[in-house]
Amino acid sequence: MEITINGSPADITLEKERTLGEFLSGIENWLLGSGHSVSGLQVDGTVIGVDSVADAFRWELEKIKNIAIKTSTSFELLAEALLTAKEALKTYEDALFDQQNQLREQWKNSPAGVFLSEKAPELYDGMVKTLRGEGLFPQKMEHLIDERLREVENPKNELLIMEGAVTGIAQRLEDLPLDIQTGKDQQAAETVSLFSGITEKLCRLIFLLKQQGILTDEVTVEDLSIQAFIEEFTIALKELLAAYEAKDAVLVGDLAEYELAPRLLKLYSAMRDSMEKPVA
Numbered sequence: 001m002e003i004t005i006n007g008s009p010a011d012i013t014l015e016k017e018r019t020l021g022e023f024l025s026g027i028e029n030w031l032l033g034s035g036h037s038v039s040g041l042q043v044d045g046t047v048i049g050v051d052s053v054a055d056a057f058r059w060e061l062e063k064i065k066n067i068a069i070k071t072s073t074s075f076e077l078l079a080e081a082l083l084t085a086k087e088a089l090k091t092y093e094d095a096l097f098d099q100q101n102q103l104r105e106q107w108k109n110s111p112a113g114v115f116l117s118e119k120a121p122e123l124y125d126g127m128v129k130t131l132r133g134e135g136l137f138p139q140k141m142e143h144l145i146d147e148r149l150r151e152v153e154n155p156k157n158e159l160l161i162m163e164g165a166v167t168g169i170a171q172r173l174e175d176l177p178l179d180i181q182t183g184k185d186q187q188a189a190e191t192v193s194l195f196s197g198i199t200e201k202l203c204r205l206i207f208l209l210k211q212q213g214i215l216t217d218e219v220t221v222e223d224l225s226i227q228a229f230i231e232e233f234t235i236a237l238k239e240l241l242a243a244y245e246a247k248d249a250v251l252v253g254d255l256a257e258y259e260l261a262p263r264l265l266k267l268y269s270a271m272r273d274s275m276e277k278p279v280a
Helices: 020-031 074-094 097-108 111-119 121-131 138-153 155-160 163-181 185-211 226-245 249-274
Strands: 002-005 036-043 066-073
Touching: 020 036, 020 066, 036 074, 066 074, 074 097, 074 111, 074 121, 074 138, 074 185, 097 111, 097 121, 111 121, 121 138, 138 155, 138 185, 155 185, 155 249, 163 185, 163 249, 185 226, 185 249, 226 249
Parallel strands: 002 066
Antiparallel strands: 036 066
């Protein structure tokens, strides 16, 4: 049996595998840790898609002459899933009302939908709501997807252009207790929402930058690893949200001004400064 991976012959020795499913399970384990996953499959010239993969997994290896495997990185798979989501939104907008339910179910069960449900569940949930006619309008959802695409394609640039947003929300955090005390509820709610969004974005960028080797484990914040710093940051964030819900303006003020605002600035500064160091 001839086996190729991304067009190149693969020297793979079969052991106890008897079916295609057992073989592919071994391939996935072999790829584990490499940052790649199987993203395409042809068996004896036949493309195996989502609809036929369950049956194909039962095929006996001894009857197969050729297996062509395509692998992609997690970044490539995420970018592809995001682009597919954009296409689904455009199709949804142009579809008749009685077609929209079918389009939503097709997207949910597509490889892109399944991938996002596992890797970006909050984005998946937002897509489902939009395709249900709830939540964000399609154009707004498309803007969020474009932002995620920029993060995947150039996380370094996406981090560097955040400086104004980070310093701005840090200032708003310091003003948060006064907003609560003076009845500016809408402004206070907006501050908490923006702060949560910026924090989530930084965490996503940390993952992407580390995966690409741009941000290393050697980067520290206040003598803590970034991971340890974020864990402490998250504890303070949960305390802030609880105090905000309880309308405890004093505790909100202390946490916002003395804990979260300075920590956010220090985290961003450490990440930004690491961008100036050459990748090893």
